[in-house]
Structure formats: C-alpha cells, structure tokens
Amino acid sequence: MTIPFNNPDRPNSYIGKTVPRPNAAKLVQGRGRYVDDIVLPRMLHVAFSRSPVAHAKIGTFDLEEAKAVKGVVRIFTGADLAEVCTPWVAVLAHLKGLKSPPEHPLAVDRACWVGEPVVAVVATSRAAAEEAASLVVVDYEELPAVTDTMTALDADTPVIHPELGDNLAFRRLHEEGDVDAAFKSAHKVVSARFRTARHTGVTLEPRSILVDWNPAEGQMTAYHATQAPHMMQTVFAKHLDIPESRVRVVCGDVGGSYGIKVHVYPDEVATAAIAKVMGRPIKFIADRLESFSTDIHARDHEIEAKIAVDEDGKILAIDVDDWTGIGPYSVYPRTSAIEGNQVVNLCGGPYDFANYRAQTTVVFQNKTPTCQYRAVGHPIAVAITEGLVDMAAAAIGMDPVEIRRRNMYADDAYPVTSPAKMRFEGLSHHASMDKLIEMMDYDALRADQAEARKHGKYRGIGIASFIELTNPSPFMYGIGGARISAQDGCTVRMDPDGSVVALSGVTEQGQGTEAMLSQVVAEGVGVKPSKVRVITGDTQVTPYGGGTWASRGAGIGGEAALQAARALRDSILGVAAAMLQTDANKLDIRDGQVVDADTGEERMPLEELGRIVYFRGDTLPKDLPRELVQTRHFITMEYPFAFTNGVQASYLEVDPDTGVVTLLKHWCVEDCGRVINPQLVDEQIRGGIVQGLGGALYEEIHYDEDGQLLNGSMADYLVPMAAEMPDMQIAHVETPTKESELGAKGAGEAGTAGAPAAVMNAINDALRPLGAQVTEMPFTPERILRALGKIND
C-alpha cells in the first residue's frame, strides 16, 4: 500500500520537496569529521610495502634497514598476521560454482597483484611508516603473470591458483526460449563486439580506517569510512576472533564511496589485526597513489553479442557472451561474480522479447581485484543492449526512438517477468520516452544535426533506455550465506524539548541520506526538518541494518524511518489525547504543535508535552503508555529487487580530424518511484551521469602484459572534469513501489547505468555517414580516428 504524498498543501509536506541538507553547513565549513580527523591517544600509523610485481613467490625479508628508521615501532609480515587473523574465502552459495582461494590480510607465500600488501610497517607518523616501508626488502621470485581475460582459460596459460584447477572463477549460462531458431529465421541479425574498460571509483576521501582495541573492555572500535558498518562488524569479529557484540564500527562523515567502500580490503583488516596485537590505536589512510592499485577495480568486460529483429523492428532474440577478469581473488564478502551475473540479468532489460541467451565467464588474473562499483554491471548491460538496438535500427532503416517504442514493455503490462527472469512490479518506459522526446525536442535536434552536417560538422544523437536494480532483498546476498542485512531499521524518539532524534541503519556518504531521513521523519512525526537530528553509522547506537549500497538508502532506510516516525506520532498523540481529554484521532501534529485535526487550532506545543512526560509524569494517568521512542524495520517481501527505469539521451559533436568528442547536452528521464527530495535526486542523477560519461570518454586503467599498472595517478587516469561536462536536464516519471508506504525506489545508479550507452550511440550516429562505428570504451580520440581509418601505423 502507498499513501498519497502528492498534495503539496497537506500539513508537514516535506516529502517530495527540496529541503536543506542538515549536514551541508558542517561539510562546507570544514567541520566534518572524517576518519583522518580523528586522533586518539597513543595512536600509530601503518603503511604497507606492496608487491611491485604481478605474481611472485615471496622469499625472505630483510627488515633491518626499515626497523632502523626513526619512529618505527613494529613491522608485520603475512605470517605474523596469519596467527591472529583467519583468511576469508569470497564465495556465495547462490552463485553456483564460484570459487576463490583463501585471502589473508597480508600476502602469505605468494603475491598475486601489483599493490597487494605484503609487509605492514607501524610507526609514530605516516611519513616514518612510509619511509620505512620503502626500505623493506622482500625477495620476490617472479612467477608468470596472467593478464589477458580472453586467454585466461587456454591450456597454455599458467593457472594462478593451482589448487583451484583452472583460472575460471565463475560461469553462468542463462537461456530462455529457442535462441538459435530465432536467429536462424530472423529478418536481420546484427552482431558486435563490445569492450568496457577497467575503472575505479576515485573517491574524494580515500579509504580510511582507525582501529582501537581496548583489552580492558575486550572491545574493538573501528572508525571506518564504509558503506556497511554492520557488515564490517561481522567481518572483524569473525576473522579476529572477537564476539560480534564486542566490535563497534563507527562511520562518521564519508567523502564519497560509489561502492568502493563496501568491500573488505586486506590492508584495512590488517590494520584491525595490528591494533589488536599492539593494543594501540592504528590508523591507515590510503594514499591517492596506492588507491589506484588497491581500491577495487570494475567493468573490465569483453563481450560478443548479437540481436535478431523482424521486418517491423521487433526484437526476436538477443545472445550475449560476456567475459570479465576479476584479479586473483573474488572480493569478500559480496564476491566478484556479481558484476558478470548482473550483465546476464540486465541485458535486454527494457524490452518485451522471447528468446534470450547470456553467458558470463569470470576469470582470475594477476591484476587488482574487481568488485561492485556504482551501477554494478548496468553500464555494461545497457551498452550491449542499446548498442545492439541502435545497430538493428540502422540496419533496417528505422529511427532509434521508433524501434524502442515497438519493443519496450507497455506501461500497463505489469507485473511482468523478463526473459532474464527478472520480475518487474511497475515501470514506465513509454511515459519516460515520451517525456524525454518532448524535453529534448527530438525533431528539432534532428533538424539541427542535419543543418550542422551541411557545414561539415558531425553531430550525433544517442538514446539509451535502461532498467536499474534497487532495494535489494535477501536474494542479493543473504540467500548465498553472506551476513549482509537487506532489512534496515530506524529508531525515532522525541526529547523533552520537542525535538526528534532519528537513528538509522543506513549511512551517509555525501549523497544526502541524512537529509532524506530528516524530511521523512519530519513529515511522519509532524515537525520541521530542522527539529530532526539524524544519527547514522554507529553499530552500537543505530538499529541493525545493511547500510547504503545498491540504491537502497531511501527505499529501505526511508521506509523504516517513515514507519518509525508515524509510530512516534501515534505515541505522542496518545499522550496528548490524555492530557487534552480528547480522542487521539481528533488531533494532529503540525510544525511541532499538537493541533485540532479538523480546524488546525493549536492545542499544545510538543515542548509542553515533553516537559510533562519527562519531568511531571506523575500527573499523567498511571497506565498511560508514554513511549516516546519507536523503532521500526523494513524489508521488501514481494519482489527480489525494486526495478526502476529511465531513458537518457546525449547530443554531441565528433571532430573527424582529431577524433575529439564534444558533449553538447545530456538528458535523463528517470522513474525512481516516489521522489523524496527533488534536488538531491537530480544531483544524484547528474553525478551518476558524470561517472557514466567518464567511462564513455575518459576512464581506463591500463596494464602492460606483465601486469604492471601503467596509469595509476590522477594525471594519467582521466576522470571526467567540469569543463567537459555538458548541461544535463533531468525529469521524472513517478511510479511508486507498492511494497512500501513511501513508495520510493533507488536513484543512485541510474545516471551511471545509461550514460555510456547514450554517448556510444550518439558517437555512432555522428559517425554513421562516414561509415564508422566504435564499441570499445572509452571512446578516445585515437579509437575514433582508427574507426575512421585515418591513422597509419
């Protein structure tokens, strides 16, 4: 069931409005509290000596010179930490066949990627620890490195983990309908080879952790820049042999995460292990340079795919063969098979067709491990699907908008199950497309494109429809055995001054979670958002929950907050009714006042109610419940995921002499169900689009064939910057989920999901008159000129 939030004149109407972010002033004034701002008595710093080679047997250590550096307190090797920390194996039961070897906080016997932590140096300052780390001598006996994905399974390729038998981590084939028959009889078949580059998230605040072990209390406190405090509580407890109840994870301000900070990193676990051994607080702040080789990478896929259509442009079949290399270990505890699995789940997503085959092959390599990064698998699946649809449209001479309209699920078709067996509760592909076409003035843009071409300018329009997976249920991780909560909770309480405190299990990483929670609670209770203080990110304080990832903060955490707030409202009105000698249902709370529900007449400020309850409770009836604290939890039950949908468009110009792409404008219409805070949602979409544009045009981690990272710095790994970003126009269609009263689905990843495909299609639209096509991201000037045949080697 949902409740209507559409009436803007209703009392306490904060849901659906842009309200100020409660933490914005703190952050812009530099008063945030990030992990690196925390200094504890007797604190030490750890820096790591990391493998300089992609694959090597670790021989002897010479630590004498490092120990001699002033300020060095202790040095740990993999064997030292293996005594106090058990290794982990990142597999999940529902990802059948997924295998991965045990991984230690510091490499034991063998180093498997450039950047893997091998020796930890603890010192009184980061500078001293780094100086000593640079003097650590390790005898590396180099082993052959596996770096190419497509040949990782060949018989003559060395096996990275001989005990696993081969380099195959995971393979999944999904088949629906009669794909071969559909291709055989099709009017037109188009095939293409796609490539998405290896990316990383480049968070503004690097990975950060400060761990304090108090042996007197037997308690570990980890101040951690993480998206999932409760998950990390479990991880530290399990592998460091501490009762879960004795691990507290505190997650204060976090400077961006994008999925990078939802994983277990060996150097962070090593920091915790060292803190426990030494009984002193240990801080590790990843350096920007080591971030490039140790933050998870993502999106390194190579795909062969084809589509079959009939004369009318109806999609008959899609066939996808996806390959990805994930580094030497599946990443704990979410695993590195999810991204490939998502590609299988999401290809063809917007379209009503019958015959679908997709296989993902996930292989080990000697590179930085890959795992979930914003919009996991979506940019890949959307690029494959939307690239194929555009190519099919061109092959039969149909407009790209028209072919989509002929194939997208009808807006009244729901609920439906896709050929990938994804269940959609309610989507709005056609309404979203209509809105997009109107917003971008598609026909005028086509006229502008034609006019520009007369002047020798090659402009292109690219469309990309997409679906986005949000609000995951236990079907994402819990079902496979991971202790990652799909449920989330919120405790809301009223204090004596009538202000409200909300404690939530979802976390804030800069996207505005706390603003969203404050307005949901404000509306639910009936106070101004400024009267709500939101507390997140402390496992000892907040209700148990999953944290913020997979676009679940608003849809899951927001609903728990709404339920708790409404429960508190009911408690308050119960007390007020007794005090005012009336029925609770004749009262309401508006702007912090108990009012007459019909007339709006003010009956009592909440401060007065608070004063009576907390200080003169003796004056209330003896049996009157006066619980001004309420907790509610929420979990989705009916659908494994709340799918959202949307469509993006890109308009750009390609310089056929230099290959440079200039982005002219970008549009996105997105349906995330209930929009709680329009500005926050729009900016999340824009930020997501920027990350997608980065993947389309700039971002690519390069390795040489020996597994050396070639561009691990901000000078060489090109992230999208303001000067190149186009104006972005955002609009919404709202199809609330019926699973919750709030009706919110996720919005955090939609921008990233669709933007690369929109740009690819726009570039190819521009290049089509020149007979060229690009499908390998990023679309660098060089790749475009090579497609145009203008480069002579």
Add this chain to the structure above:
Amino acid sequence: MKASAGGYARAESVGHALELLAAAEGQGRVLAGGQSLIAAMNMRLSVGDLLVDISKISDLSGVAVGDGALRIGALTRHAQVGSDPLVNVHTPLLRDAVSHIAHAAIRNRGTIGGALAHADPAAEFPACALALGAILHVDGANGARSVAAEDFFEDVFTTALNEGELLTSITVPVAENGEVQVLEEVARRSGDYALVGLCLVKRSAGHRIALFSVGPKPILAKGAMAALDAGDLDAAVESLSAEIDPPSDTQASAAYRRHLAGVLLRRAVARLKGDVA
C-alpha cells in the same frame, strides 16, 4: 605519499640563491612555484633534495619592454603572463599558451621560469620560447650568460642549465607589425598536457613552427617551416611528419600524434589566413 626533502632554505637574493645552490653539493633544487617539483616529491620521484626557495626574490618577477624585446622575470606566474598588458601586445602566443596550462590554481602558482627550467616536453612555454626565438638568461657562480631557446632544451627534463645555475629571465623579441602568432593543441581534457601542441609564428623573415608533446623535447620543425615559406602546406605537413618522433603512451599512440601534428598545422595555417576553423 609523504615527501622526503633533504632540507630547505629561503634565498633572499639571486646571489644568495647561487650561494645556497653551490653549498648543496649537487643536491640543490630550485623551488619556485612548486607545481611540478612538489608533485614529484610527493610521489617520491625526487627524494633528499635541498630546496632553495627563490619565491621571495622580488626582482625575479615582472614584465618589462625595451630594446625591441620583452623581458619576463623567471618568477612571473603563469596567471600574470596571461593577463599582462605588455605580453598581450608583444607576445600574444604566451598569453594564448596560458589558457592551455593546467588549471587556475596551478596557473596562480606556477612560474614561467619554472616551466622552462623543468623542460617538460609536453609543456607549452618551452615550445613557445622556441617558436618565438626567445633568449634565456642564466646566472651562476661563473657569472651570467644567455642561451638561445634552440640551445636550451636538450632532453626530457634536461636543459643547458649547469649545476648551480639559476634561470633568471627570458627575453622575447616584440612582435613586428603584421606578425601572427598561433597556438593549437589537443588535450584529452581541458588543462591536461597536450597530446600534441603546435606554435606557429609568421614573421616577415618567415614561418617558425615549434611542437610540444612530440618527443623528448620541444622541437623546431625546420623542414615544415621552409615548406610553408615556399607556400606549400601539403609539403609542410609531410615534412612535419618526418621531423617528429612522438611517443606512445596510455593516452595516444605515436601514429595518432603524428596524424594530429599535421591536423594542427593545417588548422594553425587556416588561422593565419583568418579562417577560423
């Protein structure tokens, strides 16, 4: 990463700076705007330097005109070069170059002398100095000397500066009547080092073409200059292609850079003729 400097001293004057450099026994490093040096130190590409900070030597900064030449102090910041009225009139190439150099914060700190002495082959100013026929003025324990730009840049990050010498200023001939100066470059993003950049100066004596990001040092493309003087653009492009030996890296291959150099030359020539591409 944390830098590991060997020491730091602030020079009060050019003489003092030279003394400090002489006392540093080969470990001395001149700190001016710090926009390349500090980054290199923070990446531990440069360790143990004895930093000689010249940033407070006021007479190393500023622009003056005289004797048919513009003199620019080595400490003049990029942003100052970009907005200086004398530079605007007499060497518009340098003005135009500034808008391509990195980002505003870097332009506010970086100095023209630092850029020239650092001799990054992908930087704008060294190529501009070549194209303009600038003279670089150097002071040292053995006295002052002047080096033509053509003799100054020797290799990647390597110049004719001797150990213990300090670049104090450059002089550039003021633009003659009718002189046209054009800079063209392509970078992946605004503010990035150019994939290839090209400076074209047209004087009554002939054309001068300097390129950056096409090899270990900026080059003067003499064959292309001669062809342009002869009025043969196609021959100039062909000659240019043979005169450069660009590197391949993660941003672009040598073949792409070679192609781009030709495109930029054609665009620069079009701009000489007043055709805005």
